[in-house]
Amino acid sequence: xxxxxxxxxxxxxxxxxxxxxxxxxxxxxxxxxxxxxxxxxxxxxxxxxxxxxxxxxxxxxxxxxxxxxxxxxxxxxxxxxxxxxxxxxxxxxxxxxxxxxxxxxxxxxxxxxxxxxxxxxxxxxxxxxxxxxxxxxxxxxxxxxxxxxxxxxxxxxxxxxxxxxxxxxxxxxxxxxxxxxxxxxxxxxxxxxxxxxxxxxxxxxxxxxxxxxxxxxxxxxxxxxxxxxxxxxxxxxxxxxxxxxxxxxxxxxxxxxxxxxxxxxxxxxxxxxxxxxxxxxxxxxxxxxxxxxxxxxxxxxxxxx
Amino acid sequence: xxxxxxxxxxxxxxxxxxxxxxxxxxxxxxxxxxxxxxxxxxxxxxxxxxxxxxxxxxxxxxxxxxxxxxxxxxxxxxxxxxxxxxxxxxxxxxxxxxxxxxxxxxxxxxxxxxxxxxxxxxxxxxxxxxxxxxxxxxxxxxxxxxxxxxxxxxxxxxxxxxxxxxxxxxxxxxxxxxxxxxxxxxxxxxxxxxxxxxxxxxxxxxxxxxxxxxxxxxxxxxxxxxxxxxxxxxxxxxxxxxxxxxxxxxx
Numbered sequence: 001x002x003x004x005x006x007x008x009x010x011x012x013x014x015x016x017x018x019x020x021x022x023x024x025x026x027x028x029x030x031x032x033x034x035x036x037x038x039x040x041x042x043x044x045x046x047x048x049x050x051x052x053x054x055x056x057x058x059x060x061x062x063x064x065x066x067x068x069x070x071x072x073x074x075x076x077x078x079x080x081x082x083x084x085x086x087x088x089x090x091x092x093x094x095x096x097x098x099x100x101x102x103x104x105x106x107x108x109x110x111x112x113x114x115x116x117x118x119x120x121x122x123x124x125x126x127x128x129x130x131x132x133x134x135x136x137x138x139x140x141x142x143x144x145x146x147x148x149x150x151x152x153x154x155x156x157x158x159x160x161x162x163x164x165x166x167x168x169x170x171x172x173x174x175x176x177x178x179x180x181x182x183x184x185x186x187x188x189x190x191x192x193x194x195x196x197x198x199x200x201x202x203x204x205x206x207x208x209x210x211x212x213x214x215x216x217x218x219x220x221x222x223x224x225x226x227x228x229x230x231x232x233x234x235x236x237x238x239x240x241x242x243x244x245x246x247x248x249x250x251x252x253x254x255x256x257x258x259x260x261x262x263x264x265x266x267x268x269x270x271x272x273x274x275x276x277x278x279x280x281x282x283x284x285x286x287x288x289x290x291x292x293x294x295x296x297x298x299x300x301x302x303x304x305x
Numbered sequence: 306x307x308x309x310x311x312x313x314x315x316x317x318x319x320x321x322x323x324x325x326x327x328x329x330x331x332x333x334x335x336x337x338x339x340x341x342x343x344x345x346x347x348x349x350x351x352x353x354x355x356x357x358x359x360x361x362x363x364x365x366x367x368x369x370x371x372x373x374x375x376x377x378x379x380x381x382x383x384x385x386x387x388x389x390x391x392x393x394x395x396x397x398x399x400x401x402x403x404x405x406x407x408x409x410x411x412x413x414x415x416x417x418x419x420x421x422x423x424x425x426x427x428x429x430x431x432x433x434x435x436x437x438x439x440x441x442x443x444x445x446x447x448x449x450x451x452x453x454x455x456x457x458x459x460x461x462x463x464x465x466x467x468x469x470x471x472x473x474x475x476x477x478x479x480x481x482x483x484x485x486x487x488x489x490x491x492x493x494x495x496x497x498x499x500x501x502x503x504x505x506x507x508x509x510x511x512x513x514x515x516x517x518x519x520x521x522x523x524x525x526x527x528x529x530x531x532x533x534x535x536x537x538x539x540x541x542x543x544x545x546x547x548x549x550x551x552x553x554x555x556x
Contacts, residue, residue, distance in 0.1 A: 170411055170412070173404075173407075173408065173411055174412070176397070176399075176400065177397055177408055180397040180398060180399060180400065181395050181397060183359060183379065183395075184391070184395040184396075184397070184459075185397075185408070185412075186358075186378060186379035186380045186383070187357055187358075187359065187379045187380075187382070187383055187388070187389055188383055188388070188408050188409040188412050188413050188459060188462070188463050189380050189383035189384055189409065189412030189413025189414070189415070189463060190380055190412050191378075191380045192378075192380070193378075
């Protein structure tokens with residue numbers, strides 16, 4: 001499937017999803033919103049981490065920065081501009097931090113990106129205590145829930161479109177080369193540092209924009225809620241279970257996760273985390289290539305019959 | 306004489322107290338095919354790392370086409386037309402063979418054109434190397450000797466002016482070694498490249514290069530016509546002292 005076909009499929013899918021507010025109850029729309037948000041986060045994470053084999057735990061930091069941009073700009077900035085600004089702030093932050101730490105690999109990179117999130121959270125808490133006298137802020141005027149849904153859908157679609165374009169162009173090839181053998185890629189002319197920073201910042205843009213778009217869902221924003229490391233872990237988990245080398249895998253995985261979590265939570269309120277954990281172990285053991293490898297298997301079988 | 310395409314000036318590399326490369330000078334001109342031999346641990350590969358930017362020399366300078374690239378990252382060397390292979394093939398295992406060759410074409414080779422555009426297509430390069438039938442096979446699935454050939458293809462994809470070959474004949478059969486040597490000469494003749502070829506199998510190299518340099522304990526102890534170099538007392542001494550005379554090593 002080339003870029004054009006993928007983008008057309010995305011557009012069709014996006015238009016269909018845009019109609020959901022007229023079809024679903026408030027409860028189901030909230031569920032759809034969560035699925036679409038995690039799909040966007042997981043795809044943006046995989047855009048950089050999939051081909052390069054980096055493990056970034058910075059998603060929570062980018063997401064949280066985005067929400068804070070909306071919180072700071074509330075009243076002054078229109079919703080759409082807040083989302084854009086949230087993305088840009090996160091991308092700028094990622095470029096800055098990326099320039100400093102992207103030479104690290106493996107566990108070091110994972111730990112330091114996790115630390116970044118904590119640093120930002122404590123930084124903002126300190127700033128608020130020292131200069132504002134209060135921690136957290138209230139968002140008084142929130143757009144309607146359908147508007148939020150459309151905005152999150154738009155940003156997530158943007159993330160998927162960006163992932164398709166990166167995959168099919170030179171940046172994607174460079175990232176795959178870096179993931180396979182960084183030094184070899186460099187000896188063939190790849191400016192590894194620049195490629196990594198660019199892709200890391202692009203991936204952060206969408207995480208930040210999603211944070212900024214979701215901020216208005218909470219009326220009260222404080223660092224502990226929005227820099228929740230759980231958001232970062234959940235994103236990584238979804239992307240890996242889906243298959244971070246692909247684009248469709250993380251999307252499918254986000255939907256499966258969203259629905260499964262909700263179903264288990266309603267049916268087995270006391271056991272749901274236990275069951276979810278058990279399912280995860282099974283998935284990792286028996287489907288190491290992620291959900292995407294199911295498509296591959298199916299395609300392979302169809303091709304051979 | 307024309308300006309050297311690749312010039313090493315007093316290149317030294319020290320790892321802590323160990324001097325791996327010690328003040329080596331080497332000039333290579335366009336169209337030259339230069340061999341570098343030396344016993345194990347002579348510093349051949351370390352020297353190559355400095356010529357391709359993989360390792361910055363502790364002292365000395367590396368110039369490509371007259372530009373001082375000392376301390377620049379590998380992609381700057383690639384952009385200046387230096388392409389190399391690695392002793393242990395470092396192909397992109399998950400990518401199809403053809404994408405491995407296309408990789409160089411997309412990056413280092415993007416801006417540069419050969420004198421005649423014989424190698425502008427990944428398909429042509431694979432055909433030239435006899436790898437056309439495995440174009441779609443992931444590179445990690447190829448036999449070691451084919452991965453070695455693919456390494457050369459990846460370097461050619463970068464449209465080099467200087468081709469650095471690190472023991473491309475290692476582990477190949479006699480027939481395969483002969484075929485790769487023919488191939489390397491053909492590449493040099495057709496594209497007018499400067500080729501620097503490191504080899505452990507001395508006899509192979511002596512038969513195919515017009516000039517050979519000998520490294521011993523990090524120093525260059527000889528540089529010139531292969532027949533003269535083979536008789537050089539210092540060279541004979543280096544090989545006898547370390548691991549037997551050159552002919553026996555090659556066998």
